[in-house]
Amino acid sequence: MTSALNSFVRTASTFDPSDSLLPFNVDGVLAGWMKKSFAEHLEEWPEWFVLRPRGVGMIGEFATHEHRSAAMAEVVESLATQEVIRGWRGELVNVCETFHSPPLFYIERAASRYFGLTMYASHLNGLTAKNGQPYMWLAKRSASKYMDPGKIDNIAAGRIARGHTPMTTLIKESFEEAGISEDLAGQARAAGAVRCKREVEEGLHNEIVFVHDLILPESFVPVANDGEVESFECVPIVDLLQRLENPSQFTIDSAIVIVDCLLRRGYITSDRDDYLDLIHAMRP
Numbered sequence: 001m002t003s004a005l006n007s008f009v010r011t012a013s014t015f016d017p018s019d020s021l022l023p024f025n026v027d028g029v030l031a032g033w034m035k036k037s038f039a040e041h042l043e044e045w046p047e048w049f050v051l052r053p054r055g056v057g058m059i060g061e062f063a064t065h066e067h068r069s070a071a072m073a074e075v076v077e078s079l080a081t082q083e084v085i086r087g088w089r090g091e092l093v094n095v096c097e098t099f100h101s102p103p104l105f106y107i108e109r110a111a112s113r114y115f116g117l118t119m120y121a122s123h124l125n126g127l128t129a130k131n132g133q134p135y136m137w138l139a140k141r142s143a144s145k146y147m148d149p150g151k152i153d154n155i156a157a158g159r160i161a162r163g164h165t166p167m168t169t170l171i172k173e174s175f176e177e178a179g180i181s182e183d184l185a186g187q188a189r190a191a192g193a194v195r196c197k198r199e200v201e202e203g204l205h206n207e208i209v210f211v212h213d214l215i216l217p218e219s220f221v222p223v224a225n226d227g228e229v230e231s232f233e234c235v236p237i238v239d240l241l242q243r244l245e246n247p248s249q250f251t252i253d254s255a256i257v258i259v260d261c262l263l264r265r266g267y268i269t270s271d272r273d274d275y276l277d278l279i280h281a282m283r284p
Contacts, residue, residue: 006274008247013281015198023055029097033116033204068105076111092162116204122169125261126155128216134237139229151251166210179223188214195284
């Protein structure tokens, strides 16, 4: 029997865009996926895009990725003005074949789901112990957030912006969102990566999350510095396991990151019938 948690993880991580979305190719690279309704807007720029029944291609001669980025910026800004693209963030992200590949272009973060681009994020599991029992710090997102207002999140998390690495992003977000000092955040340990890949209203959310674990002192109390977090709670792992069976209260990405942590640390055990399914579904 498929558990609620297993169904959630599979839905959040294993969507196949080829069934409903058009592939988006740039310079011979499959860069993303998009809805046909969004792709049709790109016909306003026939010098840069070609729309065919089986996909969308970016055409034109660009001397560098900077020139391609300038063209994309013109398109995205125009579509945002028309309110085709919503949720402007004022933050640029790189688009690459792989994380360490040279960029194909960079683009406003708000456009990433519309073009179905692979994005990268850095999340932190804030772990601690109280009276010898394991706990995890969780954050409740501000009700004013554009994405997932009021949902439960990791203690710190953020999209990796242009010019940043997983660790610089983690250190930045840890201080801004939870008041974790640079020295303390620098003690976080890389713990792998998970994928969140699901269909969304805009098109496709396709994100690889670099996961980090940090053992926090028992006396540590997080403090929100940037207004993105409404409150924090320190939850016993035994209670967290029960709450994850109703994962709708969490942001999707944070729930995947937390499940991964609990699997790695042995709190979710191989006694579960869906143990291997959970592991397989989340891997990039």
